[in-house]
Amino acid sequence: MSSLSRELVFLILQFLDEEKFKESVHKLEQESGFFFNTKYFEEKALAGEWDEVEKYLSGFTKVDDNRYSMKIFFEIRKQKYLEALDRNDRAKAVEILAKDLKVFATFNEELYKEITQLLTLENFRENEQLSKYGDTKSARTIMHTELKKLIEANPLFREKLAFPSFKASRLRTLINQSLNWQHQLCKNPRPNPDIKTLFLDHSCSASNGARALTPV
Amino acid sequence: MSSLSRELVFLILQFLDEEKFKESVHKLEQESGFFFNTKYFEEKALAGEWDEVEKYLSGFTKVDDNRYSMKIFFEIRKQKYLEALDRNDRAKAVEILAKDLKVFATFNEELYKEITQLLTLENFRENEQLSKYGDTKSARTIMHTELKKLIEANPLFREKLAFPSFKASRLRTLINQSLNWQHQLCKNPRPNPDIKTLFLDHSCSASNGARALTPV
Amino acid sequence: MSSLSRELVFLILQFLDEEKFKESVHKLEQESGFFFNTKYFEEKALAGEWDEVEKYLSGFTKVDDNRYSMKIFFEIRKQKYLEALDRNDRAKAVEILAKDLKVFATFNEELYKEITQLLTLENFRENEQLSKYGDTKSARTIMHTELKKLIEANPLFREKLAFPSFKASRLRTLINQSLNWQHQLCKNPRPNPDIKTLFLDHSCSASNGARALTPV
Amino acid sequence: MSSLSRELVFLILQFLDEEKFKESVHKLEQESGFFFNTKYFEEKALAGEWDEVEKYLSGFTKVDDNRYSMKIFFEIRKQKYLEALDRNDRAKAVEILAKDLKVFATFNEELYKEITQLLTLENFRENEQLSKYGDTKSARTIMHTELKKLIEANPLFREKLAFPSFKASRLRTLINQSLNWQHQLCKNPRPNPDIKTLFLDHSCSASNGARALTPV
Numbered sequence A, B, C, D: 001m002s003s004l005s006r007e008l009v010f011l012i013l014q015f016l017d018e019e020k021f022k023e024s025v026h027k028l029e030q031e032s033g034f035f036f037n038t039k040y041f042e043e044k045a046l047a048g049e050w051d052e053v054e055k056y057l058s059g060f061t062k063v064d065d066n067r068y069s070m071k072i073f074f075e076i077r078k079q080k081y082l083e084a085l086d087r088n089d090r091a092k093a094v095e096i097l098a099k100d101l102k103v104f105a106t107f108n109e110e111l112y113k114e115i116t117q118l119l120t121l122e123n124f125r126e127n128e129q130l131s132k133y134g135d136t137k138s139a140r141t142i143m144h145t146e147l148k149k150l151i152e153a154n155p156l157f158r159e160k161l162a163f164p165s166f167k168a169s170r171l172r173t174l175i176n177q178s179l180n181w182q183h184q185l186c187k188n189p190r191p192n193p194d195i196k197t198l199f200l201d202h203s204c205s206a207s208n209g210a211r212a213l214t215p216v
């Protein structure tokens, strides 16, 4: 994608945000992979919306891209696993182990086995390293702090953490400029040209009304 | 939203689609409520992705907007319920009954009771009216045909079922026109102006390079 | 079974009870169907051990023997059903409805439908007739009081509710009498005959020791 | 319990068996701990009725009595665990691991960990040592053969595996002898004494009828 096309995506992101199309904003952030919204990510991580957390991340990195990415996914899935254990949903915990955490077994078999062993404890806090795990809320906050560091250190997120700076409603400004351009080409320009649509180029002669040029 | 702003959303939808930002497209269709993508809806309905089916619909109507909308949601939730029964997941079936279908009890108590009674049958096809229910695939197809009719008859979907017609890459065309407009304002226009960004207005004097005007 | 054989079962029941073979006692009460232990039944009913409650009852009556029996089983299964609903185990509740309560649909379809409808309530106490249902403990006590009345009125339990009266350790007494009889037949009876086994008849000549006749 | 009391239990076992009070027989075998019915045990083990299998065993030994007993319980619970895994009931499998198999972790931690790890496999047959595990039926048969050997070698079961030999209906024979003894004590014995009950000692003078002495 050319540099200007890339910028156009940012203009659209701004427009969608100004129009309060919130989910569209984040979906486009993810699908373009141009801007990682740390605030949105924090919100979803603290809410424990693991599917959305992973889906959003997937727009920027895969689990095996580098060791930061691997650690990011590991921390998220471990938290998901511990929460399943904590609410006594062992069926879900085993599923997470077999589906989500399995990938890490290749890299650290001992760790994977130790995590599996937690299943057999009445309370995983019996494990020494987890003895200070508090409630879900505090654990998620700690996990998020860790994720933040990993994301900031991860080269794949470099220059994607800050939204570029430009004036409000920039896309609308450009659209208005394009309308000016269209009118300027009119052979017999009227003083208050009527712009009825963006779908077709304006032309004063084609217009039968006489409304003022309304900005978008 | 003004008519031109509305059109701008359509230009963005076209752009997102051309750039293959598929989920962003459907999220924006939903959040704007300007265009109901029947093909996407069919795809999700036939795949039984009920959460997405209802979420997408929610951009256009609520269950109690009119009798068409009510019937649309009822058909979807009934199908979801029958599928839960069919795979013997009675816990899920009761949940659907108590959460999703409950709203219809107010309007048709007898129907709601009859549906509830299906829970106690070994196979809901023992119920005469459901005796011809085939497998999941064929049942979804039949349901979708019904939904299609209801959506076409529903005034809330009027003029939202066809995407307006305009040339390809219309948004890019307008952006290029805006760049032309910017250059045309230059006091000392160069023959091959250099456009480096969309974020700021171009000006030949400010530019130190001399590249050709590259379209977006 | 002859009247004396029947009495022998009672002697065995007394023996098992005196020897603290508790489960054997109740299993024999059930399998013989000679004595319905109201105290044991109350204990199991108040503990909500529904499988054992029904199994024990099955030694004395079947659900369709008469209207008292039918009401007994209905009250038990209804309680089991309400408890499943109360602990939010809807999967279990539907199972009880489809397996245990289904039999009553033939006799009282309206009642069965009404009971099924409870599934769709957030709390079954929203149903007027169940609005006074308290906690599990009090509900079981009320149910048991009802069961007690039904059992006492049920002709199938007549004369099975009181254990016949006879002296302690009656079976041992009779066994000792049989040993006396065996010794009395000895041609050369010794003063302190040695009884080594119950498996074979005693005979003083066969005995080489000379121990006192030890009672069982 | 005296040796003769012990024999009385065997007489009762024979009586219950002859009268077809099957469950009472096995309950008394278990509660007395005098006779381990290998045929009944096999039947329950092959049927996978694990609760009854363990309950029956509990009449004879506890898990930590000796290494044979430990192995017996381990084999049973391992089979129960593998069957839960095999039918994809992971919630149940973890429960068995945490409740039933946990006790063995103290004695063989490595083994326990290895067994836990099976949870994370798609199919436990991927584990080399379990690669030859066939279907449930054949696995139970193999397990039972192993259990048989362990029980036969276990000193706690010594002399409990064979039922003592004595004539049919021995308890009835003894009861009849006791009746003979009672009648023989009558001051004015009638030729055809009437025996109406076992609950009280007979006496010809007290009797107003004149029926023949009926055996039990």
Ligand SMILES: [Zn+2]
Binding pocket: A182, A183, A184, A186, A188, A189, A190, A193, A202, A203, A204, A205
């Ligand atoms: Zn014009």
Ligand SMILES: [Zn+2]
Binding pocket: B182, B183, B184, B186, B189, B190, B193, B202, B203, B204, B205
């Ligand atoms: Zn210029």
Ligand SMILES: [Zn+2]
Binding pocket: C182, C183, C184, C186, C188, C189, C190, C193, C202, C203, C204, C205
């Ligand atoms: Zn003698």
Ligand SMILES: [Zn+2]
Binding pocket: D182, D183, D184, D186, D188, D189, D190, D193, D202, D203, D204, D205
């Ligand atoms: Zn007599």
